Amino acid sequence: xxxxxxxxxxxxxxxxxxxxxxxxxxxxxxxxxxxxxxxxxxxxxxxxxxxxxxxxxxxxxxxxxxxxxxxxxxxxxxxxxxxxxxxxxxxxxxxxxxxxxxxxxxxxxxxxxxxxxxxxxxxxxxxxxxxxxxxxxxxxxxxxxxxxxxxxxxxxxxxxxxxxxxxxxxxxxxxxxxxxxxxxxxxxxxxxxxxxxxxxxxxxxxxxxxxxxxxxxxxxxxxxxxxxxxxxxxxxxxxxxxxxxxxxxxxxxxxxxxxxxxxxxxxxxxxxxxxxxxxxxxxxxxxxxxxxxxxxxxxxxxxxxxxxxxxxxxxxxxxxx
Amino acid sequence: xxxxxxxxxxxxxxxxxxxxxxxxxxxxxxxxxxxxxxxxxxxxxxxxxxxxxxxxxxxxxxxxxxxxxxxxxxxxxxxxxxxxxxxxxxxxxxxxxxxxxxxxxxxxxxxxxxxxxxxxxxxxxxxxxxxxxxxxxxxxxxxxxxxxxxxxxxxxxxxxxxxxxxxxxxxxxxxxxxxxxxxxxxxxxxxxxxxxxxxxxxxxxxxxxxxxxxxxxxxxxxxxxxxxxxxxxxxxxxxxxxxxxxxxxxxxxxxxxxxxxxxxxxxxxxxxxxxxxxxxxxxxxxxxxxxxxxxxxxxxxxxxxxxxxxxxxxxxxxxxxxxxxxxxxxxxxxxxxxxxxxxxxxxxxxxxxxxxxxxxxxxxxxxxxxxxxxxxxxxxxxxxxxxxxxxxxxxxxxxxxxxxxxxxxxxxxxxxxxxxxxxxxxxxxxxxxxxxxxxxxx
Numbered sequence: 001x002x003x004x005x006x007x008x009x010x011x012x013x014x015x016x017x018x019x020x021x022x023x024x025x026x027x028x029x030x031x032x033x034x035x036x037x038x039x040x041x042x043x044x045x046x047x048x049x050x051x052x053x054x055x056x057x058x059x060x061x062x063x064x065x066x067x068x069x070x071x072x073x074x075x076x077x078x079x080x081x082x083x084x085x086x087x088x089x090x091x092x093x094x095x096x097x098x099x100x101x102x103x104x105x106x107x108x109x110x111x112x113x114x115x116x117x118x119x120x121x122x123x124x125x126x127x128x129x130x131x132x133x134x135x136x137x138x139x140x141x142x143x144x145x146x147x148x149x150x151x152x153x154x155x156x157x158x159x160x161x162x163x164x165x166x167x168x169x170x171x172x173x174x175x176x177x178x179x180x181x182x183x184x185x186x187x188x189x190x191x192x193x194x195x196x197x198x199x200x201x202x203x204x205x206x207x208x209x210x211x212x213x214x215x216x217x218x219x220x221x222x223x224x225x226x227x228x229x230x231x232x233x234x235x236x237x238x239x240x241x242x243x244x245x246x247x248x249x250x251x252x253x254x255x256x257x258x259x260x261x262x263x264x265x266x267x268x269x270x271x272x273x274x275x276x277x278x279x280x281x282x283x284x285x286x287x288x289x290x291x292x293x294x295x296x297x298x299x300x301x302x303x304x305x306x307x308x309x310x311x312x313x314x315x316x317x318x319x320x321x
Numbered sequence: 322x323x324x325x326x327x328x329x330x331x332x333x334x335x336x337x338x339x340x341x342x343x344x345x346x347x348x349x350x351x352x353x354x355x356x357x358x359x360x361x362x363x364x365x366x367x368x369x370x371x372x373x374x375x376x377x378x379x380x381x382x383x384x385x386x387x388x389x390x391x392x393x394x395x396x397x398x399x400x401x402x403x404x405x406x407x408x409x410x411x412x413x414x415x416x417x418x419x420x421x422x423x424x425x426x427x428x429x430x431x432x433x434x435x436x437x438x439x440x441x442x443x444x445x446x447x448x449x450x451x452x453x454x455x456x457x458x459x460x461x462x463x464x465x466x467x468x469x470x471x472x473x474x475x476x477x478x479x480x481x482x483x484x485x486x487x488x489x490x491x492x493x494x495x496x497x498x499x500x501x502x503x504x505x506x507x508x509x510x511x512x513x514x515x516x517x518x519x520x521x522x523x524x525x526x527x528x529x530x531x532x533x534x535x536x537x538x539x540x541x542x543x544x545x546x547x548x549x550x551x552x553x554x555x556x557x558x559x560x561x562x563x564x565x566x567x568x569x570x571x572x573x574x575x576x577x578x579x580x581x582x583x584x585x586x587x588x589x590x591x592x593x594x595x596x597x598x599x600x601x602x603x604x605x606x607x608x609x610x611x612x613x614x615x616x617x618x619x620x621x622x623x624x625x626x627x628x629x630x631x632x633x634x635x636x637x638x639x640x641x642x643x644x645x646x647x648x649x650x651x652x653x654x655x656x657x658x659x660x661x662x663x664x665x666x667x668x669x670x671x672x673x674x675x676x677x678x679x680x681x682x683x684x685x686x687x688x689x690x691x692x693x694x695x696x697x698x699x700x701x702x703x704x705x706x707x708x709x710x711x712x713x714x715x716x717x718x719x720x721x722x723x724x725x726x727x728x729x730x731x732x733x734x735x736x737x738x739x740x741x742x743x744x745x746x747x748x749x750x751x752x753x754x755x756x757x758x759x760x761x762x763x
Contacts, residue, residue, distance in 0.1 A: 267435070269425075270425075274425075276435075276436030277435055294441065
């Protein structure tokens with residue numbers, strides 16, 4: 001799936017500043033062919049060049065439903081303290097070439113039998129905007145709520161309002177944010193919740209939903225890489241074999257936290273690489289061991305890894321969990 | 322040291338040493354408590370994965386823990402690393418795994434080793450972390466009957482159902498009395514450390530004729546209290562359960578006692594099913610769930626104390642289990658657990674608590690009478706004023722039953738029955754042909 005075979009050659013068509021920190025990019029296929037089909041919630045794995053000169057991969061959700069053409073739209077938040085991938089994106093001019101993995105979808109829309117609830121935080125708007133646009137085009141009802149820091153920091157403000165969405169600004173103070181209990185309310189059969197945003201928000205939404213009795217299979221979420229990147233740490237992708245998830249581990253966020261946020265319920269204890277409780281089996285990929293638990297031989301074997309501190313030397317890890 | 326036990330148990334009397342000799346107590350720990358099925362607790366005491374409950378199995382500190390897959394395990398409460406008890410005494414939740422407080426070794430809730438810190442330090446040493454000896458050791462056998470968990474330190478012996486024999490019906494009736502057919506431990510536990518040998522407590526459970534003498538102060542006070550009420554006042558529940566001890570000896574004579582193999586037995590109910598509103602509401606809830614005919618069948622099984630020798634005494638009609646844990650030859654821990662009948666009105670459970678508090682609590686007006694008697698027996702037996710303890714009353718008049726024997730309510734058959742089992746476990750020749758024992762005979 002991730003080999004060169006699914007790589008797309010793309011060209012930047014239009015760049016539109018949406019806020020001082022966010023730009024929208026319309027990309028088109030270099031050969032003019034239609035893009036492979038994708039459903040709302042899908043993302044593009046774009047190859048970027050980081051400040052250290054190494055290439056990396058960034059997952060950017062597609063903001064507009066597939067229209068059968070060779071064009072698609074993403075939006076990128078520039079993170080000056082990151083590893084440089086988003087800054088590289090922001091420097092792109094129309095006509096620039098770039099490569100990306102074909103769209104993948106880990107955050108599918110579940111329209112269900114009741115109007116779905118779409119919840120976005122910050123740059124997490126992109127997949128939900130795509131869902132809302134798709135539902136509106138089919139004239140299907142939905143609830144759409146979008147939380148941002150301020151009006152100036154709000155991408156797609158008019159689009160969301162035009163789609164009937166509610167926009168809330170919390171000024172950076174979560175206490176002024178969404179009343180999740182009121183918003184989510186009691187679960188009703190067929191009403192699916194979709195949320196994308198910063199980790200804290202996604203966690204709060206998922207926990208509130210659980211507390212209110214929402215069944216897990218009615219709650220869908222995706223994290224975007226909003227964390228501060230550590231120098232030298234690259235993002236990587238992890239595939240969990242037994243639970244069948246593919247997750248992005250951004251710089252600055254531990255693999256363990258990504259597993260927890262994805263609802264995998266892993267075992268862990270010390271969170272500092274001492275106790276060994278979080279050790280899992282590695283099926284594919286090379287671990288970057290940073291723990292004090294595994295023996296030198298176990299580290300050399302590379303068949304196990306402490307999820308709380310260790311990362312990956314390869315872009316992709318497959319874990320037996 | 323070889324201990325000569327021969328001659329200590331006779332068909333109608335026992336030597337005082339069986340209650341007072343510390344060496345015999347140690348042998349009991351091996352030959353009785355180290356072999357037979359011992360009541361550990363009820364599954365409802367560990368409702369969720371990670372929940373634990375600690376107790377003693379003979380000399381051994383053990384814990385009952387529910388694993389992630391829902392299965393309940395009974396294991397030694399001992400870390401295989403340095404030996405520390407893994408969980409504190411009592412009950413609680415360990416979370417997703419057990420972590421020793423001493424060096425942080427961790428174990429899954431089925432006892433298997435999860436992880437140790439500084440794994441690299443064990444590289445190329447004789448300690449193989451995959452060796453099962455570095456998991457928490459499980460007891461030899463665990464089995465449940467209607468949610469009641471029993472364990473045995475011996476890999477051999479009868480299956481639980483066979484061991485329980487005629488008293489399995491008491492545990493069945495305990496649960497059948499719930500409209501939903503299940504019970505759960507509720508309301509905490511009362512703990513009493515008695516200053517007496519454990520067998521004295523067991524014998525008293527079916528000793529009917531002590532009541533009128535030992536409990537005179539409380540039953541007489543209860544009677545007088547009721548007499549002082551206006552003439553037609555129905556007898557309050559609190560009075561019923563206390564003044565019953567004042568029934569004349571001919572009342573007890575008419576009751577039936579049953580003794581079964583392995584020392585078990587039960588006493589027929591001493592309280593006539595009451596007709597007050599609380600009882601009637603409970604009966605209605607049972608009839609609604611099971612139908613009038615089945616409810617009547619269930620309630621017709623009306624028993625006072627049941628003995629599951631040598632570890633517990635269920636009271637089926639007031640939903641209580643007393644758990645007996647010998648601590649030393651003259652110290653015995655008795656723990657009193659109350660149960661809620663699932664699906665019954667809340668007032669039924671309040672009545673259970675009332676029975677526990679008024680009759681069996683160490684701060685009631687009844688139990689302290691017994692505690693005083695037990696302690697006097699223990700101290701008297703320690704003297705040189707005599708060697709034998711009598712069990713003669715109605716000896717030779719027992720009626721054979723399938724798997725046991727029956728007698729009238731004033732017989733000392735239950736004591737003889739328990740000692741026959743005890744002698745079998747301990748390897749004591751009682752001078753009676755084996756097939757006349759109610760104990761280990763087959």
